[in-house]
Amino acid sequence: MEADGRLSRALADQDSVALADLLEPLSLSDVLRELTNLSPGDRNLALSLLPSARAAEIVGEAPNELAVNLVEGLETATAAGIIEELGSNIKADVIGELEDAEAEAILARMKPGDAAEIRRLSEYDGYVAGGLMAAEAFTFQETDTVGNVLRRFVLDDEDFERYRGQHPYVVNASGSPVGVVSLRRLLTTRRGASLTAIMVPPVTVPAGMPLEELQDIFNEHPFLGLPVVDADGVLAGVVSRSAVDDALLTRAETENLRRQGVFGDELRSMPLKLRARRRLQWLSANIVLNVIAASVIAAYEETLAAVIAIAVFLPMVSDMSGCSGNQAVAVSMRELSLGLARPADVFRVWKKEAGIGLSNGFVLGVLIGLVAWIWKGNAFLGLVIGGALGLNTFVAVSIGGIVPLVLKRAGQDPATASGPLLTTITDMAGFFLVLSLATAMMPFLV
Structure with missing residues (x-):
């Protein structure tokens, strides 16, 4: 695009007037998009060339982690000038995410009163009144x-x-x-x-x-x-x-994002190494969990070899049960966030979810059991598959409802760990129930 060429020329010439004229007609979100498409060096140069007030408008519009990413590569004096123009709550958020040495270097360049205010605000957690407030009061x-x-x-x-x-x-x-x-x-x-x-x-x-x-x-x-x-x-x-x-x-x-295995407010403008490491944290742990689930199947190889049709239904049982469990997880997470449920409410929550698990498990078990019976012409196969899905749905819903509360009590992040734990439990329980019931009823299946 022609605009891209003009932007590159303005940066190459270090022409602050031309750069400001190019960015002035754009909305802040469009300016952020242009900056994130630049190399880190050009991005730092662009922010350095802009007036501090305009650069602060751009940084203030950015998501927290992107704002930090924009500031941390700048010269200390430039970063301090931009941060001084931000609102007090945004100042504290950005400074609080920087490395200690870099944060202190920037604070040392700021007015003593502003620096003291930022240190005070940075002491508060981000999700309490002190962390959300603006220090300016009328x-x-x-x-x-x-x-x-x-x-x-x-x-x-x-x-x-x-x-x-x-x-x-x-x-x-x-x-x-x-x-x-x-x-x-x-x-x-x-x-x-x-x-x-x-x-x-x-x-x-x-x-x-x-x-x-x-x-x-x-x-x-x-x-x-x-x-x-x-x-x-x-x-x-x-x-x-x-x-x-x-x-x-x-x-x-x-x-x-955490439930999907993405940690932190990831943006594609961030360094490749950082993004890859964050994603691998969850993916690496998931390998272990999948190996555990696969080991259950390995223990019943003879049953699978004798009744091949069972292999078709294994993923159905685990997937449908997992969906039921995820519904329970979602409700528990919402009630935790709203303060309607607490870790001490584990037994009350389990009772509520157990009723749904029994009811939905029965209906789903009958439906898939009929499918298996009609498809393969074997009522006992339908009984095995339907019974396994019904029982596993009860297990999944029960576990899904209480796992976030248990993790919260243990001081862990329920948003991060609930999904992998539920998936592993429902997979192992589903595989075990199908294969153990099939093994017990082998004479009627072959």
Whole structure:
């Protein structure tokens, strides 16, 4: 494309004006696409040539791991200049993912106050209020009036953009929030009125509040943001509804990728070695699990040799049972994420799933048993295959329902390990049930 040629020329000439003119008409997502298609060296050069504010817009639009990838190859001074232009929560996310030495080098180049703020925010987990909040808060003192707020809007309208339309929070001398003022009340109250006369008590959340509880509060109330307080009750920042929604979506996407054996927020612009290593983590473990399942078949070679038709039904039994088990896993994962199920609820969850396992197992067993009987003309083969599928469905649904809870209790990631464990168990149980039942009924099958 002609644009590609112009971009290459601008980079070769290190022409910052031409580069800015080329990228200016593009949306941020299109700019990211162009940058990720460049070599790492050209990508670093492009970000270095752009003004820090424009480069920060691009980095801020990128997914977290791509943002880190964009920053970590830059000169320290360039990286520090870009990061200083980011919102406080994005700054902390990016710095927190860098190598310690690189992060400290960048922080040393930043203003002491900004560096201290980033260190403070980086201490929080990414899925609690402190990790999701923006440190910037639209605050006023108890002695301020309505006129003070309106004058600030007029004289410094950048504040309103920076605070993304937050309601003004009133804090006392210690910095603790004591009230929140609606924008409607500000516009309908005389300018000389004290903020304390029109404020209402704020709904505050502790910095350690987990994502699920934040979601519950936003679901119950029409708030656009919530003030976050530290252990001393001092205002630490504001967590917005959009930040909570984005975090829920990001976590769901990450868990879905992990269930597919993709660890981390992989992007194809990342180094080949890193991407290959991440994928091999799951694939290598899966080899071991498949060998274990195959060993069950090897133990019944004589039965398979005598009744070849059984080999046709083995993958059907394991696959259909696995599908039933994955349904149970999905429900348990969802209830864990919503806080509706906890590791202590293992027995309750098992009872709920056992009923489904028995019911669906019976229906599926009858259906596949009839297929086997009609196809091969042997009712006993239908009994073996149908009985094995029915029993294995019960096993798969029971295991699928409780495995995420057990893994959670053991401190493991249920999104990563539930799938491989369920697959191995249903394969081994399915193969064992089919082959052992066939061995027991061999006189009626040959």
